[in-house]
Amino acid sequence: xxxxxxxxxTDALDANTTIAAANRHxxxxxxxxxxxxxxxxxxxxxxxxxxxxxxxIEGLRVGVLEGDVQGSMDADRLSVLHVPVTQLNTxxxxxxxxxxxxxxxxxxxxxxxxxxIDMLLIENVGNLVCPAEFRVGEDARAMxxxxxxxxxxxxxxxxxxxxxxxxxxxxxxxxxxVDFDMDRFLANLDQVNPGVEHALVSARTxxxxxxxxxxLAGVAAREAAPA
Amino acid sequence: xxxxxxxxxxxxxxxxxxAGRRVAVVTMTTGALRQVVPASLEFYFEIxxxxxxxxxxxxxxxxxxxxxxxxxxxxxxxxxxxxFRCPGCASARVEMLGGNELEVESIEIEEEEACIAPR
Numbered sequence: 557x558x559x560x561x562x563x564x565x566t567d568a569l570d571a572n573t574t575i576a577a578a579n580r581h582x583x584x585x586x587x588x589x590x591x592x593x594x595x596x597x598x599x600x601x602x603x604x605x606x607x608x609x610x611x612x613i614e615g616l617r618v619g620v621l622e623g624d625v626q627g628s629m630d631a632d633r634l635s636v637l638h639v640p641v642t643q644l645n646t647x648x649x650x651x652x653x654x655x656x657x658x659x660x661x662x663x664x665x666x667x668x669x670x671x672x673i674d675m676l677l678i679e680n681v682g683n684l685v686c687p688a689e690f691r692v693g694e695d696a697r698a699m700x701x702x703x704x705x706x707x708x709x710x711x712x713x714x715x716x717x718x719x720x721x722x723x724x725x726x727x728x729x730x731x732x733x734v735d736f737d738m739d740r741f742l743a744n745l746d747q748v749n750p751g752v753e754h755a756l757v758s759a760r761t762x763x764x765x766x767x768x769x770x771x772l773a774g775v776a777a778r779e780a781a782p783a
Numbered sequence: 784x785x786x787x788x789x790x791x792x793x794x795x796x797x798x799x800x801x802a803g804r805r806v807a808v809v810t811m812t813t814g815a816l817r818q819v820v821p822a823s824l825e826f827y828f829e830i831x832x833x834x835x836x837x838x839x840x841x842x843x844x845x846x847x848x849x850x851x852x853x854x855x856x857x858x859x860x861x862x863x864x865x866x867f868r869c870p871g872c873a874s875a876r877v878e879m880l881g882g883n884e885l886e887v888e889s890i891e892i893e894e895e896e897a898c899i900a901p902r
Contacts, residue, residue, distance in 0.1 A: 557893050559807055564800045564887045568792045568811065571799075655788065685818075686785040714865030715818055747866040750875030 572690055575658035579665070579693025586670035589776045590678060592692055594716065595700035596709075597682030600726040602630045603759040604700060604768065605677060609639050613769050616776050619673035621664060623656040623681045630679065642667050646681060655686035658693060675776050684713040696775045698722040698768075703730055707741035710748040717748045722755075722771050729758040786820060789885065790827035794837050796887045806840045808891035814884040815849045816865075849882030 567573065583590050595601050609618055619640040622631040631643040644664045646656065661678065668676065678694065680687045699720040701709055704727055710717040717723070723745060731738070738756075745752060755767035797809045809828075813819045821844050828842045852859045853869035854876040867877050 557895060559891045559893055562800055562890050562892055564796065564889050566796055566800070566887050568789060568796055568885045568887050571792065571795060655785075657788075686788050689785055689788065689817075711865055715816070718865075718867070747864075747868060750868045750877070 569689065572658045575662055576691040576693040579658055579662055580695075582665060583670070583676070583693060583695075588670050588673055588676055589696075589778065590676045590692075590694040591772065591775060592678050592680060592687075592694035592697045593700070594680045594684075594687045594697065594720070595682060595702075596684045596705060599682070599700040599702040599705065600759045601679050601682070601700050602633055604724060604726060604757070604765070605634060605679065606637065607759045607762055607765045608769050608772070609634070609637050609677075613773055616675055616773060617673045618675045618677060618772075619668060621661065621668065621676060621678045623660070623679055625654075625681060640669065640672060654681055654683050655690055656680050656692055657690040661692040675772065677772075684709070684716045688713075688716040688719045695778065696721055698724065698771070700724045700726050701741075702727040703736040703738075703741075704734055707737050707744060710741070710744040714748045717745060717752075720749070720752070722753050722768075723749075724768055725754060725756050726759055728756050728763065729761050785818075786823040787827045787831070789819060790824055790831045793824075793828060793842070793887055794831045794835060797837050797840070797890050798835050800887075800890055801836045801892055804836060804892040804894060806837045806890050807893050808841045808843060809837065810843045810845070810888045810890070812845045812847055812884045812886050812888055814847045814882040816879070816882040817885050819885070821846070845888075847881050847884050850880040851882075852878045852880050854878055 593601055620634055621642050621644055623644050623646060624630060626645055626647050628643045631641045634641045642664055644660060646660060678692060697720045699716060701723060755764050757764035793811060797806055825842050832838050832840055848861050850861050853874050855874040856869060856872040858869055858871040860870060868875055869877060
């Protein structure tokens with residue numbers, strides 16, 4: 557027996573990147589813009605989508621891909637909004653249950669009618685760590701961070717806060733009841749992702765949701781760029 | 784907690800390049816900004832490698848410190864906390880020179896000696 561060194565020099569997530577590019581090609585081909593929406597569990601992604609999509613966004617046909625470890629509670633909530641919702645459960649893979657990866661999204665594509673929509677919102681599994689590592693073929697990444705989570709979160713999860721180009725600061729209706737220093741949060745956010753676009757929102761009352769809708773409309777209006 | 788996902792990706796990459804041969808060592812570089820805990824990654828690597836050609840292989844990790852460069856004033860620095868504004872001129876236009884790596888660099892494979900001697 558002898559040992560041979562083999563040069564690999566490959567990004568560890570290369571396989572995922574390849575599949576993400578294939579997804580992106582399919583999305584671009586169908587003229588569909590894709591947003592990957594991420595957050596911690598319970599930050600309010602589904603409530604935000606209920607609010608943002610409830611009355612519709614003018615001129616934009618939106619579909620939703622719901623990623624969950626188990627169950628279809630979120631998809632059921634959104635299905636009354638008359639937007640096409642596809643459920644994707646992640647409980648059938650070892651190590652894949654805490655986030656969506658490109659292959660999982662690819663497996664759901666046959667169930668999504670891309671000709672019927674202009675934009676696909678992918679609601680990722682609630683998790684501030686793993687989803688940040690795995691691109692799924694999206695045009696843009698956004699996240700929700702709620703005031704109930706505390707102002708230190710950008711510093712604790714910089715990978716997630718850095719990878720997003722839009723941050724929804726949610727549950728501002730709770731500000732009188734929680735120890736949350738908004739100025740400090742925004743300063744922390746600016747340290748981790750300088751100049752990132754953000755909106756102060758209460759998905760519960762609807763306050764500020766229009767800023768998220770406007771951002772989505774802006775993404776939809778972008779020129780298709782190479783993945 | 785994303786070490787399990789990364790360990791799976793590392794093993795899959797090594798298995799692909801090993802092409803059926805047994806792997807003794809996997810060498811990788813990890814950037815500090817990827818927030819990977821080396822001991823945790825090693826732990827999951829050992830588990831995920833079971834029943835593959837990487838079973839029992841050693842994982843060698845080289846940690847690359849975060850290194851940033853300001854595109855406006857040219858200052859280079861190694862941040863110790865996740866702060867990405869230039870400490871000199873507060874610019875947000877900052878280039879990442881190092882710290883974002885997550886690469887499988889090489890693998891060492893074990894091969895039988897080719898039998899060339901006559902019987």
